[in-house]
Amino acid sequence: MSRDVLIQPLRHLPILQGLTAMQITEIARHADRIVYKPGEAITVANRPADGAIVIVAGEAERISGPGVGQLPETIPAGAMLAEAAMLVETLHSSTIIARSQVRALKLTREELHRQMAEDPSIAEHLMGRLSERLGQLAREMREIDSLLAGESSAMVPVGTPAGSHGPGVSSENASRAIN
Secondary structure: OOHHHHHHHHHOOOOOEOEOHHHHHHHHHOOEEEEEOOOOEEEOOOOEEOEEEEEEEOOEEEEEOOOOOOOOEEEOOOOEEOHHHHOOOEEOOOEEEEOOOEEEEEEEHHHHHHHHHHOHHHHHHHHHHHHHHHHHHHHHHHHHHHHHHHHHHOOOOOOOOOOOOOOOOOHHHHHHHHO
8 A cells, every 4th residue: 555545544534633744644654554355354342452443445334333223334434443442442342344355554552652652742632632522522412411301391291281392392492302
């Protein structure tokens, strides 16, 4: 794989956006290059993960894990799998298999920690990105809590006439809380 083919997917990853071209090039240069054959497991649920995997080319399917329904979930080129594993010890939450030949980069925790020790600005950047994402998650959780609180206040008390949602709850707000 040429250097540009390896670097381009890394440039598009939200967690790495904002790093310099040289930093991304160094991360790519030290990444493991892996080729998965069709049907081969890329990750296996509940097994230790030692790094993040970036799909450079090919398609994969998530066949088990949180939120997977009857049909597998397609994972396209450019996706990052097991992102947390490049920073901390963790287990894979899903089983993902290669649907076609998949070319990937593995950003191992050991190597990334070495790079962060040599260039602390990488660690600062990653911590900032993760902090932003945790803040966004907290906002989303508060919105869900708010919607759920609205839903429970939208419950129709016994004896309330049909079409009435109780004091201060319009039909529009009741519908939005449920949806």
